[in-house]
Amino acid sequence: MKIAVLVKQVPDTAxxxxxxxxxxxxxxxxxxxxxxxxxxxxxxxxxxxxxxxxQVEVVVMSLGPDRVKEALRSCxxxxxxxxxxxxxxxxxxxxxxxxxxxxxxxxxxxxxDLVLTGRQAIDxxxxxxxxxxxxxxxxPCAYWIMEEAIADDGxxxxxxxxxxxxxxxxDVPMPAVLSAxxxxxxxxxxxxxxxxxxxxxxxxxxxxxxxxxxxxxxxxPVVALEALPPRPPGxxxxxxxxxxxxxxxxxxxxxxxxx
Amino acid sequence: xxxxxxxxxxxxxxxxxxxxxxEVIGEATRLAGGDVEAVWLTDTATDDGIRQLGEWGAxxxxxxxxxxxxxxRAEVWVPIVAELVAAQSPKAILGPVTSRQREFMARLAxxxxxxxxxxxxxLAMDGDKLVGTRPVYAGKLLAKVAxxxxxxxxxLRPNVFKPADAQPGQTAAVxxxxxxxxxxxxxxxxxxxxxSTGLPELxxxxxxxxxxRGMKGPENYVILExxxxxxxAAVGASRAAVDAGWRPHRFQIGQTGRxxxxxxxxxxxxxxxxxxxxxxxxxxxxxxxxxxxxxPIFKIADYGIVADLFEVVPQLTQEFKRLLEx
Numbered sequence: 001m002k003i004a005v006l007v008k009q010v011p012d013t014a015x016x017x018x019x020x021x022x023x024x025x026x027x028x029x030x031x032x033x034x035x036x037x038x039x040x041x042x043x044x045x046x047x048x049x050x051x052x053x054x055q056v057e058v059v060v061m062s063l064g065p066d067r068v069k070e071a072l073r074s075c076x077x078x079x080x081x082x083x084x085x086x087x088x089x090x091x092x093x094x095x096x097x098x099x100x101x102x103x104x105x106x107x108x109x110x111x112x113d114l115v116l117t118g119r120q121a122i123d124x125x126x127x128x129x130x131x132x133x134x135x136x137x138x139x140p141c142a143y144w145i146m147e148e149a150i151a152d153d154g155x156x157x158x159x160x161x162x163x164x165x166x167x168x169x170x171d172v173p174m175p176a177v178l179s180a181x182x183x184x185x186x187x188x189x190x191x192x193x194x195x196x197x198x199x200x201x202x203x204x205x206x207x208x209x210x211x212x213x214x215x216x217x218x219x220x221p222v223v224a225l226e227a228l229p230p231r232p233p234g235x236x237x238x239x240x241x242x243x244x245x246x247x248x249x250x251x252x253x254x255x256x257x258x259x
Numbered sequence: 260x261x262x263x264x265x266x267x268x269x270x271x272x273x274x275x276x277x278x279x280x281x282e283v284i285g286e287a288t289r290l291a292g293g294d295v296e297a298v299w300l301t302d303t304a305t306d307d308g309i310r311q312l313g314e315w316g317a318x319x320x321x322x323x324x325x326x327x328x329x330x331x332r333a334e335v336w337v338p339i340v341a342e343l344v345a346a347q348s349p350k351a352i353l354g355p356v357t358s359r360q361r362e363f364m365a366r367l368a369x370x371x372x373x374x375x376x377x378x379x380x381x382l383a384m385d386g387d388k389l390v391g392t393r394p395v396y397a398g399k400l401l402a403k404v405a406x407x408x409x410x411x412x413x414x415l416r417p418n419v420f421k422p423a424d425a426q427p428g429q430t431a432a433v434x435x436x437x438x439x440x441x442x443x444x445x446x447x448x449x450x451x452x453x454x455s456t457g458l459p460e461l462x463x464x465x466x467x468x469x470x471x472r473g474m475k476g477p478e479n480y481v482i483l484e485x486x487x488x489x490x491x492a493a494v495g496a497s498r499a500a501v502d503a504g505w506r507p508h509r510f511q512i513g514q515t516g517r518x519x520x521x522x523x524x525x526x527x528x529x530x531x532x533x534x535x536x537x538x539x540x541x542x543x544x545x546x547x548x549x550x551x552x553x554x555p556i557f558k559i560a561d562y563g564i565v566a567d568l569f570e571v572v573p574q575l576t577q578e579f580k581r582l583l584e585x
Contacts, residue, residue, distance in 0.1 A: 132366065135365075164460055168330055245574045252562070
């Protein structure tokens with residue numbers, strides 16, 4: 001069995017983001033890059049499937065510039081077997097659909113039995129790529145999975161997807177695309193042995209032309225990137241608790257009209 | 260009609276559109292100047308539900324009803340709507356941000372080969388083009404996006420757009436197109452309901468209460484739930500509280516949890532780590548209660564009280580009770 005895991009490299013959650021001079025991109029100086037946290041759940045789940053079943057190859061795939069090698073390397077250090085890096089300046093301004101086409105093309109070449117990825121990358125926060133990859137491949141898809149169990153025959157996977165008010169349990173025919181929600185598992189940290197071993201594992205570079213991708217422009221170009229408008233200054237309500245609580249309720253009612 | 264703005268109906272699974280549809284239809288009406296149609300895929304639509312869509316401003320309801328349409332499955336819904344799009348050429352398709360619209364709209368966009376702007380907080384016409392404003396990096400920045408071609412697909416964040424006022428007596432024409440309903444690939448095994456807190460859903464709630472590390476333990480959330488019951492608020496938690504195992508992660512607010520924009524946010528014992536602020540900083544009014552006057556959350560709070568939350572919460576509950584009983 002082969003499992004593909006789609007990962008994206010994103011700025012660390014504690015990063016203060018700034019807009020670059022072009023007003024269309026972020027200022028990348030000083031950013032610490034990480035594997036998007038939801039994608040780590042996907043990597044972890046793939047590794048657990050391998051540990052449970054044996055005879056499973058875990059291939060991580062990512063799209064982006066040279067720095068993305070670091071993210072792939074940390075997935076390999078967690079235990080993934082090898083990686084494919086779609087590294088092509090032609091895809092530098094890829095929107096979700098272009099990214100999905102590129103990743104779907106890699107998946108077609110690799111022909112895995114299952115694709116796992118995070119529910120969204122925490123940079124664009126679009127969460128569109130898993131469904132779009134599935135649509136391009138013509139595969140079923142399930143979003144925000146909280147649990148997963150592949151049937152013994154390897155033909156279907158039973159998943160629980162999170163919806164408003166509950167969990168829907170489905171049997172999904174494979175191959176399929178699953179997007180991971182927090183709670184699916186607790187990702188492991190790479191061991192020293194894992195980190196050393198990752199240096200010898202293969203990261204294959206591919207270009208758009210290797211994937212037979214036609215040049216295209218984004219369907220959803222970013223026109224401008226802006227900082228959030230600052231919030232008006234607030235106030236600390238003074239006095240003892242009883243006084244402060246009364247004043248807070250009065251303010252919420254009369255000034256803010258929030259209740 | 261080729262200029263129509265379509266609104267994908269999100270319902271309560273019992274035949275009634277969710278209240279958030281008033282926001283979607285209201286925004287579509289503002290952008291389209293009236294040419295607004297609802298598209299409703301469901302296993303059951305009630306007359307009251309259809310009337311509601313008309314009163315909010317839908318001129319027409321495209322109703323596709325069938326047992327196979329529930330529970331929602333992308334491989335069933337997407338080909339149906341894509342076929343309808345090919346026949347009707349709408350200008351835009353809007354939906355609320357919900358678990359199924361998130362997946363459905365993305366997959367539909369791929370099938371149609373068009374752009375999708377997810378989780379929009381603003382939409383505006385620039386001449387004859389639509390421009391969407393959406394938070395990125397969990398709301399640390401805003402991106403303005405445009406579409407290369409129609410239909411323009413977008414999902415709208417709840418509680419941000421002005422809801423349409425219902426106009427009693429205004430009705431929508433109902434059209435039931437004959438469509439092929441594809442076979443489902445996902446087979447439902449069961450649906451596990453969450454134990455209901457009786458409080459609103461986090462992302463849809465107009466008021467959200469959040470408890471952080473200062474709550475000291477899972478047993479103390481009951482005081483927030485009591486307060487929530489009085490003011491009709493959802494109760495969420497910070498990552499610190501979720502990671503400590505005090506609350507299930509579905510209650511987590513922040514960059515790796517739910518992103519919320521309620522009318523009122525009340526944070527108790529929440530310090531205000533960047534990743535938490537990212538998930539709630541677009542709330543309209545922010546209240547923070549924390550013992551530590553240096554807690555970063557006070558920098559973005561409209562109202563702050565520096566005190567022990569265990570003293571503040573019971574008194575606040577009593578005070579709101581008095582106010583709301585009047």
